[in-house]
Amino acid sequence: xxxxxxxxxxxxxxxxxxxxxxxxxxxxxxxxxxxxxxxxxxxxxxxxxxxxxxxxxxxxxxxxxxxxxxxxxxxxxxxxxxxxxxxxxxxxxxxxxxxxxxxxxxxxxxxxxxxxxxxxxxxxxxxxxxxx
Numbered sequence: 001x002x003x004x005x006x007x008x009x010x011x012x013x014x015x016x017x018x019x020x021x022x023x024x025x026x027x028x029x030x031x032x033x034x035x036x037x038x039x040x041x042x043x044x045x046x047x048x049x050x051x052x053x054x055x056x057x058x059x060x061x062x063x064x065x066x067x068x069x070x071x072x073x074x075x076x077x078x079x080x081x082x083x084x085x086x087x088x089x090x091x092x093x094x095x096x097x098x099x100x101x102x103x104x105x106x107x108x109x110x111x112x113x114x115x116x117x118x119x120x121x122x123x124x125x126x127x128x129x130x131x132x
Contacts, residue, residue, distance in 0.1 A: 030128045039118050046119075047111030051104045058100030065089050065097065 032040075068089045076085050115123070 030125055032125075036121055039121055044116075044118070045111065046116040047107045047114060049111075051107035051111060054100050054104040054107065058097050058104060061093055061097045061100065065093060 068087055072085065072087045076082060079085055
């Protein structure tokens, strides 16, 4: 095989050998098996994943409160008797938004300090390529 001829078949390298006649590897390869690959692709990020769910739940409640304010403004502008119009937002809805955002922040902070299997695998891959 000449150096300008395209490679038409896979070249299987020995992981301990960084050079063959056809290919020269500039850094050692990282051997990633299927189990670890699935952890990278499908693995949840633990507390950060839960924090994201609480954030979206809180954003849903915020949209509900904002829509109540918009409905109030529309009714207020359309009404001739401006004194009988009320905002229909309960106090527990405000509390749920605040509590949801608080739980979201706490879970995110915990997720930054606690490493799960996926985070550990990503860190080992980063360390492998930093050292090589």
